[in-house]
Amino acid sequence: MTPAPLAARLRDPRGPLFFPVTAYxxxxxxxxxxxxxxxxxxxxxxxxxxxxxxxxxxxHALLPEEFEACVGAAVATADGRVPVVAGAGYGTALAVRxxxxxxxxxxxxxxxxxPYLVAAGQEGLLRHYRxxxxxxxxxxxxxxxxxxxxxxxxxxxxxxxxxxxxxxxxLGDLDLMQRIVSAVRxxxxxxxxYFNGLPTAEQTQLAYxxxxxxxxxxxxxxxxxxxxxxxxxxxxxEDRTTVARLLDGFYRPFVELxxxxxxxxxxxxxxxxxxxxxxxxEVRPPLHEPHDxxxxxxxxxxxxxxxxxxxxx
Numbered sequence: 001m002t003p004a005p006l007a008a009r010l011r012d013p014r015g016p017l018f019f020p021v022t023a024y025x026x027x028x029x030x031x032x033x034x035x036x037x038x039x040x041x042x043x044x045x046x047x048x049x050x051x052x053x054x055x056x057x058x059x060h061a062l063l064p065e066e067f068e069a070c071v072g073a074a075v076a077t078a079d080g081r082v083p084v085v086a087g088a089g090y091g092t093a094l095a096v097r098x099x100x101x102x103x104x105x106x107x108x109x110x111x112x113x114x115p116y117l118v119a120a121g122q123e124g125l126l127r128h129y130r131x132x133x134x135x136x137x138x139x140x141x142x143x144x145x146x147x148x149x150x151x152x153x154x155x156x157x158x159x160x161x162x163x164x165x166x167x168x169x170x171l172g173d174l175d176l177m178q179r180i181v182s183a184v185r186x187x188x189x190x191x192x193x194y195f196n197g198l199p200t201a202e203q204t205q206l207a208y209x210x211x212x213x214x215x216x217x218x219x220x221x222x223x224x225x226x227x228x229x230x231x232x233x234x235x236x237x238e239d240r241t242t243v244a245r246l247l248d249g250f251y252r253p254f255v256e257l258x259x260x261x262x263x264x265x266x267x268x269x270x271x272x273x274x275x276x277x278x279x280x281x282e283v284r285p286p287l288h289e290p291h292d293x294x295x296x297x298x299x300x301x302x303x304x305x306x307x308x309x310x311x312x313x
Contacts, residue, residue, distance in 0.1 A: 006109045006139045007165045013048030016218035016228045019056040021270045024281030030066050039077040045225035054087040056219045061284040068101040075106035089113035092128050096135040103136040110140045114148035122154045133163040145170030152183035159188040166193030178211045199265040223272030227305045250305040263287040
């Protein structure tokens with residue numbers, strides 16, 4: 001797939017962007033059968049794209065051969081119905097290696113995540129992402145968060161880089177994002193993509209839409225796809241009543257529960273998938289499983305979320 005078709009498919013998605021968890025068996029090894037089933041359910045539930053082996057998919061915990069197997073399984077399961085974008089990260093050499101593994105596995109694009117640990121300057125960050133982009137023929141979305149924070153001038157240079165089609169924000173600085181959007185719009189005419197990549201992005205999506213960012217990742221789609229799809233539809237149709245009802249009754253309580261533990265942006269989502277009947281296993285260290293009481297609260301919240309859809313809550 002060339003960059004233009006991927007960008008076109010992502011630009012106006014019919015459903016949420018799906019970030020599947022990675023499935024492990026009882027012994028902690030990769031369980032590709034369960035992973036395929038998880039991806040299949042997401043695609044058939046209405047996902048517009050599959051972002052495989054990214055943050056929610058525990059990219060940090062996967063060996064290169066596991067990563068390639070997961071991306072390949074996602075590509076085969078999606079079977080062209082929706083694009084598959086794979087994560088790539090760490091230092092430049094390893095990020096290039098993962099990018100090439102993703103390309104070999106048939107991915108349609110890359111989500112280039114922050115380099116490992118180092119606090120690099122703008123010049124170094126730009127070089128890093130340009131080298132990762134040049135390593136394959138895959139279109140790249142650059143992920144801003146943690147130690148990879150860009151000035152508007154650097155964002156403009158990224159947007160000018162052949163193969164870079166978008167920018168995902170996991171920082172949450174709306175002033176910075178408005179300046180980035182404005183600078184790129186002014187200096188690089190064209191349809192550059194922007195994504196809200198904050199954890200449980202639905203919670204902040206009204207604010208992101210106000211500065212022109214309509215795309216967002218949905219981790220809760222992993223375990224409550226009907227709720228995520230209803231919220232996505234309500235946003236598109238400007239149904240503020242439904243948006244407010246789901247924010248107040250489901251998303252805000254979920255975010256507050258997620259805040260009860262470090263790493264819950266992944267482990268609580270994975271617990272939610274298990275609650276819905278698919279045993280995707282536990283998270284790998286250094287993440288840890290949610291406390292039992294938090295899982296019970298999540299179960300009650302899921303019930304409430306579905307009751308909201310039925311008008312019974």
